[in-house]
Amino acid sequence: MRQVATNTAGRGKFKPLSMSSKEYKTFAKQREPARSVFANCVRAFVTGGLICVLGQAIQNGYMSWLKLSATQAANPTVATLIFISVLLTCLGVYDRLAQWAGAGSAVPVTGFANSMCSAALEHRAEGLVLGVGGNMFKLAGSVIVYGTVAAFVIGLIHVIFGIRGH
Amino acid sequence: MLRGKQTWWFENRPVIIGTGTVVGPDEGAGPLAADFDLVHAELDLNQKSWEKAERLLLEQASDFAIKNAGIRRDQVQFYVGGDLLNQLISNSFTARELGLPYIGVFGACSTSMLSLALAAHLVDSGMAEYAMAGTCSHNCTAEKQFRYPTEYGSQKPPTAQYTVTGAGAAVVAKSGIGPVITCATIGKIVDLGISDPFNMGAAMAPAAVDTIQTHLNDTGRMPADYDMIVTGDLASVGHRIAVDLFARDGVPIQDTVFSDCGLMIYDIERQKVQAGGSGCACSAVVTYGHLMKRLRNGELKRILVVATGALLSPLSYQQGETIPCIAHAVAIERGDA
Amino acid sequence: MQFVWAFVVGGGICVLGQLMFDVLRLTPAHTMSTLVVLGAIADALGWYEPLIEFAGAGATVPITSFGNALVHGALTELQNTGPIGVITGMFKVTSAGISAAIIFSFLAALVVRPKG
Numbered sequence: 001m002r003q004v005a006t007n008t009a010g011r012g013k014f015k016p017l018s019m020s021s022k023e024y025k026t027f028a029k030q031r032e033p034a035r036s037v038f039a040n041c042v043r044a045f046v047t048g049g050l051i052c053v054l055g056q057a058i059q060n061g062y063m064s065w066l067k068l069s070a071t072q073a074a075n076p077t078v079a080t081l082i083f084i085s086v087l088l089t090c091l092g093v094y095d096r097l098a099q100w101a102g103a104g105s106a107v108p109v110t111g112f113a114n115s116m117c118s119a120a121l122e123h124r125a126e127g128l129v130l131g132v133g134g135n136m137f138k139l140a141g142s143v144i145v146y147g148t149v150a151a152f153v154i155g156l157i158h159v160i161f162g163i164r165g166h
Numbered sequence: 167m168l169r170g171k172q173t174w175w176f177e178n179r180p181v182i183i184g185t186g187t188v189v190g191p192d193e194g195a196g197p198l199a200a201d202f203d204l205v206h207a208e209l210d211l212n213q214k215s216w217e218k219a220e221r222l223l224l225e226q227a228s229d230f231a232i233k234n235a236g237i238r239r240d241q242v243q244f245y246v247g248g249d250l251l252n253q254l255i256s257n258s259f260t261a262r263e264l265g266l267p268y269i270g271v272f273g274a275c276s277t278s279m280l281s282l283a284l285a286a287h288l289v290d291s292g293m294a295e296y297a298m299a300g301t302c303s304h305n306c307t308a309e310k311q312f313r314y315p316t317e318y319g320s321q322k323p324p325t326a327q328y329t330v331t332g333a334g335a336a337v338v339a340k341s342g343i344g345p346v347i348t349c350a351t352i353g354k355i356v357d358l359g360i361s362d363p364f365n366m367g368a369a370m371a372p373a374a375v376d377t378i379q380t381h382l383n384d385t386g387r388m389p390a391d392y393d394m395i396v397t398g399d400l401a402s403v404g405h406r407i408a409v410d411l412f413a414r415d416g417v418p419i420q421d422t423v424f425s426d427c428g429l430m431i432y433d434i435e436r437q438k439v440q441a442g443g444s445g446c447a448c449s450a451v452v453t454y455g456h457l458m459k460r461l462r463n464g465e466l467k468r469i470l471v472v473a474t475g476a477l478l479s480p481l482s483y484q485q486g487e488t489i490p491c492i493a494h495a496v497a498i499e500r501g502d503a
Numbered sequence: 504m505q506f507v508w509a510f511v512v513g514g515g516i517c518v519l520g521q522l523m524f525d526v527l528r529l530t531p532a533h534t535m536s537t538l539v540v541l542g543a544i545a546d547a548l549g550w551y552e553p554l555i556e557f558a559g560a561g562a563t564v565p566i567t568s569f570g571n572a573l574v575h576g577a578l579t580e581l582q583n584t585g586p587i588g589v590i591t592g593m594f595k596v597t598s599a600g601i602s603a604a605i606i607f608s609f610l611a612a613l614v615v616r617p618k619g
Contacts, residue, residue, distance in 0.1 A: 014379040014417055017372055021359030021488075028360060028368040031407050033324040033441075037525045040321075044521035045514035048565070052513025053506050055560035074563060075599035081564065082600065086607040089317050092618030098319025099438070103520030105319050106531055107538065108513070108564045113604045114319050115531075120612040122315035125215035132612045136605065139318065139532060143566065144601070146536040148593060150543035151573035155581055155589030157547075165582030166575060209619040216619070306619045316619045320531050321524065362528075 040102050047097070047104025055081055055108075078109055085110035089117040115139035170384025173351040180289040181501065183237075183342040185454035186230025188223050190305070190331030192439075193451065196432045201455040202332075203230040209306065209331065216316075217255065220304035220333075223447075224249070224260040227333035228300055231454075235296075235337035242266055242337065243294040246284045248277040249302050249446055250329075251311060256302050266298070275370075275399050276353070276475030277301040278334060278450035279494040283350035285338045286496070290347075295340055302333035303445030312363065312480055325365040327401050328439035330431060334450025343501060345461040350496045351381035355477070357490040363476075363483050367404025367428075367441055370474040373491035374400060375411045378472055381495045382417070390421035393466045396457070397493070398449030398473035399428035401442030427452035449473040461500050468499045505559055512554065512561030535566050542570030546578075572596040 019027065058080050062073040088094040094114045098105045105111055119138045123131035137144070158165060169175040187202045194205035204226060211219040224247070232239050245264055247257040248271040261268035273280035281299035288294040306316045308329035314320050338347065356376045360369035374397045382388065389395060400408055405426045412419040427449045428442035453471050460466045472495040478487070516538070523534040542565075545551040551571040555562040562568060573593050580592020594601070 014383055014415055016379065017356070017376050017411065017415065019358060019372070021357075024358035024372065025360065027410070028365075028371075028407055031410065032365070032368065032403060035323060035525050037522075040525055041518045041521045044517040047514075048517025048520075049510035049514030049561075052509045052558075052561045052564045055513075055564040056506055056509040059560055059563075070559075077560070077563070078600045079603040082603045083607055086604075086611050089319075090611050090615040092317060094319045095317050099321055102321040103524055103534070104514075104517045106321075106535070107517045107520040107566055109566060109569070109600060110564075111319060111531075111535070112566055112569070112600075113607070114317070116604045117608040117611055118315040118317035118319075118617070120608040121317055121615055121617045122310055124612045124616070125217070128612070132609060136608060139314070140604070142532045142536045143539050143569065147539040147543060147570045147573045150540040150570060151577045151593050152589060154543060154547040154574050155577040158578060158581060159586045159589060165578035165580070165588070210616070306617070316617045 043100060044102045044104035047101035048107055051104070051108045051110055081110055082113040085113035086117045089114050090121070112140055112143065169349065172354070172380055173349055173384035174283065174287055175349045176286055176290040176347055178290045178340065179346045179348060180286045180338045180340065181342045181344045181346050182336050182458065182498070183339045183344045184231050184233070184235025184337045185458050186227040186234060186335045187451040187455035188226045188230065188333050189447070189451055192305070192437065193330060193332055193431055195437065198431055198452065198456045201459050202451060216304055216306035216310060217251065220249070220251070220256045220302055220307050221259050223304065223331070223333035224256055224300060224302035224335070225263055227302065227335040228260065228264060228298065231298060231300070231335035231337050235339070237296060237337065239264065242296045242298045244269060244285070244288055244297045245300065246271060246281040246297065247300040248272050248281060250274060250308055257300070260300070273492065273494065274475030274477050275444055275446050275448060276473040276492055276494050277446045278398065278453060279350070279471055279473035279496045282336060282338070282347070282496050283352065283494055285336070286347040286350060289338045289340055296337060298335055298337045300333065300335035301446040301450045303329055303331070303447040305329045305331045308445060322440055323364050324440055325367065325403050326440040327366055327399065327428060327442055327444035328432065329445035330443045330448040330451065332447035332451045334447060334454040336454050345458060345498050346501055348497045348499055349385060350494065351377055351384060353377040353493040353495070355490045355492050357488055359488050361483070361486070361488045363478060363489065365403065366444060366476045366489070367401045368407055369476050369489040370491040370493070371400055371404040371407040371411060373493040374472050374474045375408055377493040377495050378470070379415065379417060381470065388421065389417065389419050392422045392468050392470050394423040394425060395419065395470045395472065397426045399442070399444040400426045400474060401428035401444065402434065403441045405429060430456065461498065464500065466500070468497065470495055470497050508558045509561035512558035513564055516565040516567055538565070538567050539570040542567030543574045546571040546574040569597060569600070
């Protein structure tokens with residue numbers, strides 16, 4: 001076994017890391033693997049587009065099968081897409097799809113349903129009330145809050161400026 | 167005794183007389199599968215929750231360590247352990263089962279070497295005849311606590327890391343057959359402003375470099391004195407940054423094999439783990455399973471294991487804070503050195 | 504033809520979301536919240552309903568339509584019952600989606616365990 005120097009006064013005096021935070025962030029950014037933005041966008045476009053095509057097909061189906069108008073068919077269409085999303089989440093497939101599709105699976109209403117279903121499944125271990133009930137809106141809550149607040153502000157502007165509603 | 171600024175020199179050369187490593191299916195599909203004591207086929211270990219599964223991993227790893235050490239459980243004076251979960255519940259409940267005096271420590275992914283250094287210190291100073299160090303992590307408990315529900319469809323960036331599902335434990339004794347712990351360098355917090363929890367490698371690299379350089383200064387050693395210097399979980403992004411930081415500071419890291427447990431535990435090309443492995447168990451199972459084997463059979467004679475931890479909480483990140491990191495180094499040598 | 508526009512417009516909104524992920528580095532929660540607000544503003548400007556006429560499901564399926572529906576409900580009720588309608592009308596159109604998501608998620612949690 002070769003001998004190693006055990007004194008501290010000898011060789012190997014390395015100066016401490018002396019980079020500023022700003023310098024380091026640039027240093028690290030340069031060495032970060034680039035995200036394939038274009039490829040991600042293509043995948044998002046295709047997946048999102050296909051989910052919308054599926055939605056259109058379902059809507060057309062309800063319109064001809066139940067003799068509904070487009071407006072009337074909207075609700076069952078959304079409910080059906082949500083059901084499909086919940087099913088895929090339960091099968092453990094939605095998260096794998098999402099790694100490939102990115103925003104293509106997150107932006108459609110199926111992503112909203114996935115966020116609620118995944119939270120509900122995960123927190124079942126903490127019970128039905130505190131776990132499932134208390135955590136279901138963990139991820140979807142922001143969307144609902146911001147949508148509501150935005151709609152309120154817009155409504156308020158209409159009221160203040162006397163703009164007629166729809 | 168104290169050596170330099172931050173290094174404990176263990177004059178009495180405590181011995182690692184037994185280790186135990188238990189892992190999940192993804193690690194079992196990796197290149198080091200044969201080096202672990204037990205590989206589980208189911209991610210939930212047939213338990214009612216992810217948290218219960220993580221606890222079971224640690225209980226099993228401790229049992230293996232004690233059995234492989236050839237001692238009885240009640241001969242261990244102290245158990246030093248930690249994990250990623252809030253309030254270290256995996257370790258508290260395991261310690262309850264073990265029935266041993268328990269020292270809980272939080273070092274995030276640096277817990278393996280933090281607890282090993284403390285266990286070695288207890289034995290070296292005569293405060294214990296036998297001390298056990300242990301840690302665990304689980305992919306799903308980490309995702310649930312730090313990121314998103316496991317079935318949530320979020321797209322992980324290429325800098326993200328994959329938390330290892332596993333547990334590792336080591337029994338340290340005054341004397342016996344096994345690799346010897348010669349010294350340990352306790353790290354200090356290094357935070358160079360990275361705030362992205364999906365880029366921990368970049369956050370932790372400066373801490374690893376700082377601890378390694380301090381260790382070399384304190385001991386008067388050079389990288390060439392080690393057969394291998396291995397970090398805990400910098401993975402591909404952090405490892406590359408660390409190599410460049412060493413070059414910048416004139417540290418001849420190329421004189422040794424400089425590797426990373428997060429890169430060793432998975433087959434990065436084939437398994438979908440983005441930048442590589444992370445988690446408390448990453449450095450623990452690779453060190454206590456794979457590296458111990460190579461020390462025992464003589465392939466490696468002296469190594470430095472530098473476990474790295476990112477000490478953020480989900481709240482600190484939401485409040486816009488950066489990620490403070492730390493790295494602890496333990497030097498381990500072959501028994502007959 | 505209707506399917507083509509559904510595909511293009513729906514895909515396009517998702518590309519906008521992907522750019523928010525990759526270029527602006529926003530989290531999913533930030534991105535979805537932004538898209539909902541954009542949908543709300545688009546309806547306020549009178550742009551979203553024509554888009555639905557044109558692209559069908561390509562405009563009703565993405566999360567932006569949730570913002571549109573909230574504003575649409577609020578403004579329709581404002582017209583019918585006055586200022587208080589801003590608050591009472593909001594969830595009229597959207598309740599099907601939210602109710603469905605809650606009910607199906609709850610039922611799922613009763614019988615299914617996450618797979619990790």
